[in-house]
Amino acid sequence: MALWHRLLHRTKDLLARARRERDLDEEIRFHIESATESYRERGLSEPEARRAALVDFGGPDAAKEGVRDAWAFALLAELATDVRLALRGLRKRPAYAATVIVTVLLATGAAGAIFSALWAVIYRPLPYRDDGQLLLVQYTQRGSTDTLGLSPPEVADFQAGSRSLDGLSEYHNMNFTLLGHGEPRRVRTGVVSANYFDLLGVRPLLGRDFVAGDDAAAARPVLLLSYRFWRDELGGDPALVGADFTMNDKTHTVIGVLPPLPPAPDENDVYMPVAACPFRSGEHWAHSRVARGLVVVARLRAGFDAKTATADLELLTRRLAKSYPDAYPERLGLRPRLVPVRESMTAAARPTLWLLAAAALTVVLLVCANLLNLTLAQLARRESELALRLSVGASRGRIARQLATEGAVLALIGGGCGMLFGLASRSLLAGFLVRLTPRASEIRFDLLTVGFVLGLSLLIGLAIGLVPALRRQRSLLAALRADGATATVGGRSTRTRDALVVLQVASSCVLLIGAGLLLRSLWNLERVQPGFRHPDVLTLAAPMNWTKYGKDDVRLAYSERLLQHLRGVPGVEAVALADNYPLSADGLWNRRVAIGKTAPDPAAPGPTADFRTVSPEYFDTVGIPLLAGRQLQASDRDAEHAVALINATFAHQLFGERDPLGQLVTFGGGTTAWTIVGVVADVHQRALGEAVQPEIYAPIALRGGGASTVLVRARSAAALVPALRAAIRAVDPEQPILDIRTLEEARAASLAAPRAVAALLGIAATLALVIAATGLAGILAYSLGQRQREFGIRIALGSTRLGIARLVLGRTGGLVGSGLVLGLAVALFTARGLSSMLFGLAASDPQTYATVVAVLAVSATVACLPALRRAITTAPSLALRAL
Amino acid sequence: MPKNPAPDLLQGTLDALVLKVLALGPQHGWGIAQRIQQISDSELRVQQGSLYPALARLEANGWITGEWGTSENNRRARFYQLTTAGGHQLARETEDWLRLSAAVHRVLTHG
Numbered sequence: 001m002a003l004w005h006r007l008l009h010r011t012k013d014l015l016a017r018a019r020r021e022r023d024l025d026e027e028i029r030f031h032i033e034s035a036t037e038s039y040r041e042r043g044l045s046e047p048e049a050r051r052a053a054l055v056d057f058g059g060p061d062a063a064k065e066g067v068r069d070a071w072a073f074a075l076l077a078e079l080a081t082d083v084r085l086a087l088r089g090l091r092k093r094p095a096y097a098a099t100v101i102v103t104v105l106l107a108t109g110a111a112g113a114i115f116s117a118l119w120a121v122i123y124r125p126l127p128y129r130d131d132g133q134l135l136l137v138q139y140t141q142r143g144s145t146d147t148l149g150l151s152p153p154e155v156a157d158f159q160a161g162s163r164s165l166d167g168l169s170e171y172h173n174m175n176f177t178l179l180g181h182g183e184p185r186r187v188r189t190g191v192v193s194a195n196y197f198d199l200l201g202v203r204p205l206l207g208r209d210f211v212a213g214d215d216a217a218a219a220r221p222v223l224l225l226s227y228r229f230w231r232d233e234l235g236g237d238p239a240l241v242g243a244d245f246t247m248n249d250k251t252h253t254v255i256g257v258l259p260p261l262p263p264a265p266d267e268n269d270v271y272m273p274v275a276a277c278p279f280r281s282g283e284h285w286a287h288s289r290v291a292r293g294l295v296v297v298a299r300l301r302a303g304f305d306a307k308t309a310t311a312d313l314e315l316l317t318r319r320l321a322k323s324y325p326d327a328y329p330e331r332l333g334l335r336p337r338l339v340p341v342r343e344s345m346t347a348a349a350r351p352t353l354w355l356l357a358a359a360a361l362t363v364v365l366l367v368c369a370n371l372l373n374l375t376l377a378q379l380a381r382r383e384s385e386l387a388l389r390l391s392v393g394a395s396r397g398r399i400a401r402q403l404a405t406e407g408a409v410l411a412l413i414g415g416g417c418g419m420l421f422g423l424a425s426r427s428l429l430a431g432f433l434v435r436l437t438p439r440a441s442e443i444r445f446d447l448l449t450v451g452f453v454l455g456l457s458l459l460i461g462l463a464i465g466l467v468p469a470l471r472r473q474r475s476l477l478a479a480l481r482a483d484g485a486t487a488t489v490g491g492r493s494t495r496t497r498d499a500l501v502v503l504q505v506a507s508s509c510v511l512l513i514g515a516g517l518l519l520r521s522l523w524n525l526e527r528v529q530p531g532f533r534h535p536d537v538l539t540l541a542a543p544m545n546w547t548k549y550g551k552d553d554v555r556l557a558y559s560e561r562l563l564q565h566l567r568g569v570p571g572v573e574a575v576a577l578a579d580n581y582p583l584s585a586d587g588l589w590n591r592r593v594a595i596g597k598t599a600p601d602p603a604a605p606g607p608t609a610d611f612r613t614v615s616p617e618y619f620d621t622v623g624i625p626l627l628a629g630r631q632l633q634a635s636d637r638d639a640e641h642a643v644a645l646i647n648a649t650f651a652h653q654l655f656g657e658r659d660p661l662g663q664l665v666t667f668g669g670g671t672t673a674w675t676i677v678g679v680v681a682d683v684h685q686r687a688l689g690e691a692v693q694p695e696i697y698a699p700i701a702l703r704g705g706g707a708s709t710v711l712v713r714a715r716s717a718a719a720l721v722p723a724l725r726a727a728i729r730a731v732d733p734e735q736p737i738l739d740i741r742t743l744e745e746a747r748a749a750s751l752a753a754p755r756a757v758a759a760l761l762g763i764a765a766t767l768a769l770v771i772a773a774t775g776l777a778g779i780l781a782y783s784l785g786q787r788q789r790e791f792g793i794r795i796a797l798g799s800t801r802l803g804i805a806r807l808v809l810g811r812t813g814g815l816v817g818s819g820l821v822l823g824l825a826v827a828l829f830t831a832r833g834l835s836s837m838l839f840g841l842a843a844s845d846p847q848t849y850a851t852v853v854a855v856l857a858v859s860a861t862v863a864c865l866p867a868l869r870r871a872i873t874t875a876p877s878l879a880l881r882a883l
Numbered sequence: 884m885p886k887n888p889a890p891d892l893l894q895g896t897l898d899a900l901v902l903k904v905l906a907l908g909p910q911h912g913w914g915i916a917q918r919i920q921q922i923s924d925s926e927l928r929v930q931q932g933s934l935y936p937a938l939a940r941l942e943a944n945g946w947i948t949g950e951w952g953t954s955e956n957n958r959r960a961r962f963y964q965l966t967t968a969g970g971h972q973l974a975r976e977t978e979d980w981l982r983l984s985a986a987v988h989r990v991l992t993h994g
Contacts, residue, residue, distance in 0.1 A: 023951075023961070024935070026959065027911075027912060027935070027960070027961045028912075028935065030911070030912075030913065030954070030958060030959070030960045030961075031911075031912050031913040031916075031931065033958075034913040034954075035913065035931070038917075056928075056931055057931040057932050058930050058931060058932030058933070059932055060932065062932055063931075063932035063933070063934075063935045063936065064935075066932070066933065066935065066936030066939075067935050067936050067938075067939045069936065070936050070939035070940045070943060071939060071943070073940075073943075074939075074940070074943030074944075077943075078943075392967070392968070
């Protein structure tokens with residue numbers, strides 16, 4: 001068991017062994033020389049005497065072997081005894097043992113789970129070849145945080161013209177229907193260049209990868225299945241390689257199955273080459289330089305770094321801009337950007353992970369301090385027992401080793417249980433992190449984590465086992481010298497324990513403040529009114545097939561038919577189409593905007609607004625009140641007199657006190673001047689914690705005729721889903737329908753991350769508080785118990801109970817106070833790191849800090865009540881009798 | 884020169900003898916060997932090499948302790964000393980041995 005123990009001994013042994021060998025040598029030499037001398041005294045010559053002595057002795061080597069055997073055996077026997085004694089001792093003190101095991105369990109389990117998350121998300125390399133060299137190639141635009149992908153011609157140009165990138169590969173994803181082998185399935189399809197997986201260094205599990213030939217225009221369409229889809233939906237049948245499926249009216253042959261991969265850039269069911277995607281190979285997209293929707297992955301060529309590569313791409317972009325000025329308008333300010341793939345997958349999760357790691361570390365420290373204190377107190381209680389053993393001949397080192405073994409045994413048991421706890425919390429943690437990083441699925445409780453948990457428990461065992469053993473000497477002597485009942489009020493023993501109490505209070509303080517700040521931030525977020533009145537509105541993503549409904553009027557007719565059919569479903573109260581539903585930040589168009597007929601210069605700084613596309617029923621369906629003017633109507637389809645609605649923020653920011661109704665606004669890069677006919681209330685379109693952007697709502701009739709999100713208000717919308725699907729299918733059987741959720745669910749989803757973080761930290765803080773409070777109570781009980789006699793004497797000499805109480809409280813107050821001060825200082829310093837996660841309050845929010853101080857003060861007071869009561873009610877006679 | 888080969892000593896017996904010798908006073912390894920021979924009227928000659936493993940065992944059990952000191956002729960030697968626990972062990976082993984030998988004696992001299 002006590003591996004560490006054996007290890008420590010092995011090392012000590014190695015150092016001591018050399019010396020012992022030398023000593024043994026010398027001893028035997030002395031013996032043989034003495035024997036030789038005695039023979040010489042009897043008259044033998046030197047060589048004869050020596051030979052006789054050696055004969056008498058037998059073989060010195062054999063003797064040495066025998067001694068070494070005895071040493072080794074003794075060591076093992078001692079270890080076994082140590083462990084046996086440790087276990088026996090622990091059985092006699094079940095409360096202490098249980099406390100240690102439970103606290104080590106919680107601390108190591110939580111630390112283990114968080115370690116496994118940190119490792120999997122941040123440190124473990126991606127399952128791609130040389131993932132440090134993989135980069136995403138994007139464009140940034142001036143005045144917007146949204147990045148753009150590349151257009152198909154650009155991919156080819158970059159591929160040909162860049163010296164620093166080795167192989168470019170494109171990716172985008174769509175939803176298609178998969179037919180054949182069972183019922184039709186809606187599949188998320190990754191459309192990739194033929195070299196995509198080769199670039200990543202991913203080899204198929206079964207079958208073969210795409211080859212360049214698969215990407216040719218006339219090539220037979222092929223398909224690669226993702227591991228998860230193949231296993232879960234298709235039964236994991238290896239015979240599927242070579243099977244045929246129908247997609248988009250074409251026969252696709254399955255050429256292979258991929259190994260399990262992280263769901264990045266998206267979770268896809270199948271993959272097809274670019275040539276097989278009807279949209280991508282369509283005229284519109286394949287040759288458009290401005291359709292920048294492709295995710296591009298590239299590898300850094302050997303010898304280049306990201307900075308050089310970016311400069312290289314900038315040069316290339318400038319050359320392309322000269323050749324195709326229309327595709328690179330100055331106003332957009334397009335600049336290429338390279339992002340390491342790993343960073344793009346983990347950036348969102350890092351702050352949260354580091355926060356959790358800090359919390360776990362604090363809890364571990366707290367637990368260590370608590371256990372140390374507990375053990376010191378235990379030790380003091382056992383002083384007489386240990387002093388006796390010392391007097392009977394046990395060496396100090398031996399006793400120290402025994403104590404260390406006890407600590408190690410306890411900690412290892414705790415660590416073992418902690419692993420089970422960690423295993424359980426792993427899935428919780430992964431479930432929470434999946435929103436922040438696609439690597440969450442890679443979090444595993446593997447051998448490395450097991451090693452970490454064991455190592456941590458050993459470290460804790462070391463701390464609680466060794467430190468008391470190290471400082472034992474003095475107190476033992478004191479125990480032997482006096483009658484064992486001397487109260488040591490000051491001195492080193494109490495100082496250590498006091499320091500530990502201060503540390504515990506400080507750690508709980510820090511954790512409580514962190515949790516408090518996050519909880520209040522969460523509370524603020526929950527109270528934010530999203531702005532819509534009907535949270536039970538159902539949203540469905542019905543991505544419009546732009547090529548199928550090629551022209552505006554065709555699309556408009558389709559949209560109107562769709563709305564009509566949906567309205568016909570019994571129970572439906574209102575239906576609308578929109579580009580997006582509230583609290584969904586996907587694909588928002590944010591543009592420069594100006595009042596008047598002239599389009600503003602997109603390059604120049606100035607006000608921007610989100611450009612929204614909605615059907616006229618949108619506001620009524622979702623429940624956004626009209627503040628001024630009129631609603632959009634179906635008749636507003638005249639492009640000559642384009643009308644739009646704005647939100648209150650737009651009116652306030654761009655018009656101030658002026659009446660916006662009737663005014664014209666134009667967007668940068670656009671030609672239409674929109675007349676404002678109404679103002680609607682603000683809605684949080686982006687995150688609840690973000691300020692509302694100015695928004696302009698244009699009718700779908702003037703914006704292409706269609707939009708991809710369907711919103712339905714009905715009494716029990718969830719129950720109507722099949723009927724709604726049927727209604728949509730009645731208009732177009734091939735219309736994909738995805739992502740069905742209510743607005744309330746969207747709101748909850750946007751709060752999921754802050755909720756989880758606050759919950760986790762809250763648990764840690766509560767744990768810390770409980771541990772610190774019980775630690776304080778325990779230490780107080782012990783130290784006041786030691787001072788019983790002193791109190792008895794004081795009372796006998798006339799001290800009032802109040803006086804005793806003041807004495808006790810004064811001391812406790814001093815400790816707790818120092819702990820609070822330390823904790824507050826540390827918290828103030830470190831809380832700054834939380835600022836990015838806080839909404840509606842500063843990291844130095846005085847209310848939170850004050851509340852935490854109050855909570856800790858109250859807890860500390862409650863914790864010391866039992867001990868205080870006992871101290872006050874000390875009957876002087878009883879205490880004095882103990883003399 | 885050694886006399887006729889002495890009876891083989893069992894390991895446990897050797898331990899007891901060493902303890903007894905040390906009960907008479909601290910001694911180094913060579914001295915212990917001499918003493919055993921001396922007290923037993925040269926009946927018992929310890930295989931001197933086996934002495935040291937025995938001493939190591941006894942030390943590990945805590946029955947004797949060893950310390951470096953100076954011998955009679957001013958040379959460095961390791962002196963062993965009986966501990967209290969060792970004293971108890973010696974008493975136990977003496978009693979066991981006497982009982983055992985008495986029993987053997989009874990059997991061998993029966994009839």
